[in-house]
Amino acid sequence: MDEGRKRGRPRKDPATLARWTPPEGWSRLVAWISPEEKKALKHVAVEADVSVADLVRALASGLATGAITHEELVGHVLRGKVVMEKIPTLFERDERFHVVDRPRAECAWVFEGAGVGTEKLDGTNVRLTVRSGHLVRVEKRRNPDKAQKQRGIVDGWYVDTDPDSGEDKWILAAAGNTDVSGWSDGEHPCEALGPRIQGNPLALTDHLCVPFDFQAPELPEVPRDYHELRDFLADLESRYSPGHLAEGIVFHHPDGRRAKIKRKDFPRAA
Template identity: 85%
Template sequence: MAVEADVSVAELIRALAGGLTAGAITPEELIGHVVKGKTVMEKIPTLFERDERFHVVDRPRAECAWVFDGAGVGTEKLDGTNVRLTVRAGQLVRVERRRNPSKAQKQQGIVDGWYVDTDSESADDKWILAAAGNTDVSGWPDGEHPSEALGPRIQGNPLGLEEHRCVPFDLQAPALPEVPRSYHELRDFLDTLDSRFSPGHVAEGVVFHHPDGRRAKIKRKDFPRAVMA
């Protein structure tokens, strides 16, 4: 938030404190936005530790222990571009895209991404806005919905879609109730997993969702190719 506002963290804290004092924002509103932002924008951890070649190894990450304990549900990880759609009264009122920290920002300790507004004049945002425009949000509840923008001109269109659209993670991600939870079983499962969203195409991976909002992921390409052969 401080990076996006181009202020120091100290200045941001002072501004928020002033807003609380003046009654411009309530403590509940502030806490709600912080919690929502943390859930949405934290980098989703991969289930397993990685080796020097960045492939996963059979060593579960501690923060993902709940997955191996059987908690949460699995959904298909869709291969597109991360966006966020804001809906009010069944109308799309805002479209944002994810921005990841630059190399310089990572060196400063900024590791998680954040959302920025799209620009109708920007060529980089053209197909994201096309996907958002093709998405029927009339039945979506009010709120900010992190979604995946998909389509012919996005990320090489690995799902072979004929038109652009957005799929909200919290409403329409295809469920995978049969997904296993061990290293070798997940490797074999993903090697042949057909997309539920676009049958006939290989699914990118799986995202596990805990009831409290935590998430964890694993992608087919995370496993060493030699092991998958």
């Protein structure tokens, strides 16, 4: 704080907003944040010797002038959110959990022709955090158990892997074999694949991680009709590991929405 600047007197009524006339054209922004986020904002503001309001305005100014992009600011949050949310299956299901020819409302964009299809890789979901081309953190997906589901916890989350745990050995091997030197800084949701993961349906010889957002093979020729998709998936060869069947397809909308369909979702032909 500037030594020459005197500390102002406390307000008589702290609950009342201080009177201040904003410049012409300015507007007030109100947002709800978690205790952890509030603490982080205060910490950065103290380090920078500015108010939290000035810090928020600096972020907004950086976006307005192009000094920082929205991808840099919230990209890792959006990527994490997209992955941990359940990706809806294209069609409704029957009592045997097979899909039926009735598109789900939230997947209407797929049938309207939006987005692009990519191969759904059959492994285990992990998240790699990269800084300056180096891997700094490896996490794995944890799904809620039966008791947690009864309490209303339905979405999965990520937890750190343990180098001393035999359970995490092959995930860490996959992460260690993955070249992240060209990846952008941030958290990258991936599929960990390899000989000791999920039965290795693609018959890979090495363990590695494939990021969902930029390395999954594209399938531009994918049909978007129930019967055509069923026939297309029946013998769809993997683009990632030719000679083996692909597990399914994930459709990606430009705004981040996704939808999926797997070969085993369809009832077996009579």
